[in-house]
Amino acid sequence: MTRTPLWSGPFLTGFLASAVVVLAACQPAAPPGGATKRSPDEKPAAGEGEPKYGGVAVIANRADAPGSWDSMLTSTITLTHVSLGVYGEANLVRRCREDIYKLCPSLAESWEPSSDFTQWTFKIRDDVLWHDGTPFTAADVKFWADLAYNGVKVGDKTRPPALFKAELGDLKSVEVMDGNRVRFILGGPIPYYPDLLSRPPVTIAHPRHLMEPRIQQGEVMIGPADVGWVGLGPFKMVKHDRGSVIELRRFDRYWEKDAQGRQLPYLDGIDFPIISDPSAMVAAFRSGRLDGGARGVGFGLLPDQRASIEQSLKDQVQFVNIAAYRWAFHFNTVMASPFQDVRVRKAISLWLDRRAGIQAGLGGSGSMSSIMSPTSPWPSPDWATWPGFNEQTRDQDRAEAKRLLTSAGYGSGLEMMLMCRPVWAQACEWLQGDLAGLGVQVKFNLLDDATWNQQQRSTSDWHMQQAAFTDLIPEGLERQLAKASVSPNAAPKHEDDRIPEIFARFRQVKTQDERLQVARDIEKYVLQDQVYSIVTFNELQVLPYRSYVKGLFAPPEELGHNVDFATVWLDK
Numbered sequence: 001m002t003r004t005p006l007w008s009g010p011f012l013t014g015f016l017a018s019a020v021v022v023l024a025a026c027q028p029a030a031p032p033g034g035a036t037k038r039s040p041d042e043k044p045a046a047g048e049g050e051p052k053y054g055g056v057a058v059i060a061n062r063a064d065a066p067g068s069w070d071s072m073l074t075s076t077i078t079l080t081h082v083s084l085g086v087y088g089e090a091n092l093v094r095r096c097r098e099d100i101y102k103l104c105p106s107l108a109e110s111w112e113p114s115s116d117f118t119q120w121t122f123k124i125r126d127d128v129l130w131h132d133g134t135p136f137t138a139a140d141v142k143f144w145a146d147l148a149y150n151g152v153k154v155g156d157k158t159r160p161p162a163l164f165k166a167e168l169g170d171l172k173s174v175e176v177m178d179g180n181r182v183r184f185i186l187g188g189p190i191p192y193y194p195d196l197l198s199r200p201p202v203t204i205a206h207p208r209h210l211m212e213p214r215i216q217q218g219e220v221m222i223g224p225a226d227v228g229w230v231g232l233g234p235f236k237m238v239k240h241d242r243g244s245v246i247e248l249r250r251f252d253r254y255w256e257k258d259a260q261g262r263q264l265p266y267l268d269g270i271d272f273p274i275i276s277d278p279s280a281m282v283a284a285f286r287s288g289r290l291d292g293g294a295r296g297v298g299f300g301l302l303p304d305q306r307a308s309i310e311q312s313l314k315d316q317v318q319f320v321n322i323a324a325y326r327w328a329f330h331f332n333t334v335m336a337s338p339f340q341d342v343r344v345r346k347a348i349s350l351w352l353d354r355r356a357g358i359q360a361g362l363g364g365s366g367s368m369s370s371i372m373s374p375t376s377p378w379p380s381p382d383w384a385t386w387p388g389f390n391e392q393t394r395d396q397d398r399a400e401a402k403r404l405l406t407s408a409g410y411g412s413g414l415e416m417m418l419m420c421r422p423v424w425a426q427a428c429e430w431l432q433g434d435l436a437g438l439g440v441q442v443k444f445n446l447l448d449d450a451t452w453n454q455q456q457r458s459t460s461d462w463h464m465q466q467a468a469f470t471d472l473i474p475e476g477l478e479r480q481l482a483k484a485s486v487s488p489n490a491a492p493k494h495e496d497d498r499i500p501e502i503f504a505r506f507r508q509v510k511t512q513d514e515r516l517q518v519a520r521d522i523e524k525y526v527l528q529d530q531v532y533s534i535v536t537f538n539e540l541q542v543l544p545y546r547s548y549v550k551g552l553f554a555p556p557e558e559l560g561h562n563v564d565f566a567t568v569w570l571d572k
Helices: 009-014 077-087 138-150 208-216 278-286 303-316 342-351 354-362 391-407 422-436 449-455 474-481 498-507 512-529
Strands: 056-058 093-096 099-105 108-113 119-124 152-154 157-159 171-177 181-186 235-241 245-250 269-273 317-331 414-420 440-446 464-466 533-546
Touching: 077 235, 077 245, 077 269, 099 108, 119 138, 138 171, 138 181, 138 208, 152 208, 235 269, 278 303, 303 317, 303 533, 317 422, 342 391, 342 422, 354 422, 354 533, 414 422, 422 440, 422 464, 474 498, 474 512, 498 512, 512 533
Parallel strands: 056 269, 414 440, 414 464
Antiparallel strands: 093 099, 108 119, 119 181, 152 157, 171 181, 235 245, 245 269, 317 464, 317 533
């Protein structure tokens, strides 16, 4: 039995209609990136030693986890970095630790599609417990999926659907089956359905036995923090001292074992001190108070920070390199404004000097990017030569930008209201300065995470917002690019019927070439034809860890993978 490759899985398994997709442990491939020399699931090399049990790792987090720690309401790495150890990574399936471009089982040990891919049946493991000892069952999955997809209304109180609703597809119903199985019934075929469920923020973190009674009593916005963080992950919450530290400790009845049958996790626990200043984090790491750095915008090491750490610690440090975020600015075309005119949007895209933005917004730690990572097969082969992306045509692109703005009636300039989070302030300031030369006066509001999460669902009071693309598969973009009336978490706000029509073609493709073509049609339509989004750059995050921290499985892209830390151990 083999793991399912990301690029070919739906076509190797999905179109074999009678096949039962069963994923189990196998010999892992070489790690695709990062600092880990080998997988902890492999037999250690001679002299390297076995993974060691015990110890408490100390890893910085950039801020407090927001609100009630509800993964249905936010997907920020500020939450994911500390919560996946409590909730477990992903849900029924997950990306394989040693190769995130493949799928592995998680809370489901196997899954099977119907012949037309409109139904997917998952067999739930029988050995999974919530942290309070309650068995995890197919009924828990149904409760979670119904809550995430539909939200809930009790009297005059309403809970909205989850931000990751689109990952659940066109979900018509969820049925509990005999044998601890659960069936997802869809409104149309989705051959790649398990891929959608594998994003780290799509976590089952809502225990039915604790939440359902309280929801029925009207507590519709109840979150994991309100029920004592009872999760399914390798660690239990023992302390959250807001503004100071988050402490997790080993859950001795966690279900997962490594390839040699050893119980996970290896660590006794993890302490996450809250360090909101990147410079303070670097100082704490250099002084020996941290085993690992924080993840998230603003907390990747700048070149001079890495050099100073390397000079002082030498072989006592390892660096993890992750292509973290494909930063983008997104237009609100639902609210009446000049930005409903595609000429205005194209003018702004043509004008921006993305390469200067890499230096201004990221300190040079990044690269040019399309809507999907340039290291993947998805982008169009010629995307880097498109107007606005091609450095060789920048002067003529800027001339065309001025012509378009004038033809739209805004030759004398216009104002833009930009919605921005504090961690993105440098990029927002760069945008403000760069667009001044085009006559676009950018005013931006710096919003805290909670306010930003709430406001970005709205279609009023802002013209543009910044939000990153992080998906591994193009189908995953649908949650961010859907019509505003369908997905409240959509990044650009629009009501363009053409976009769901393009995404619907993914349901009919039968070859990888067809899938690539759909992905590239979306890319061109969103970035060039209609310019609903402007991808600016791909941020490379360099993260420090002590050399004795083993089993990290640093992914080549996306910060939120492998942060349940179940396989991490301390070689000291």
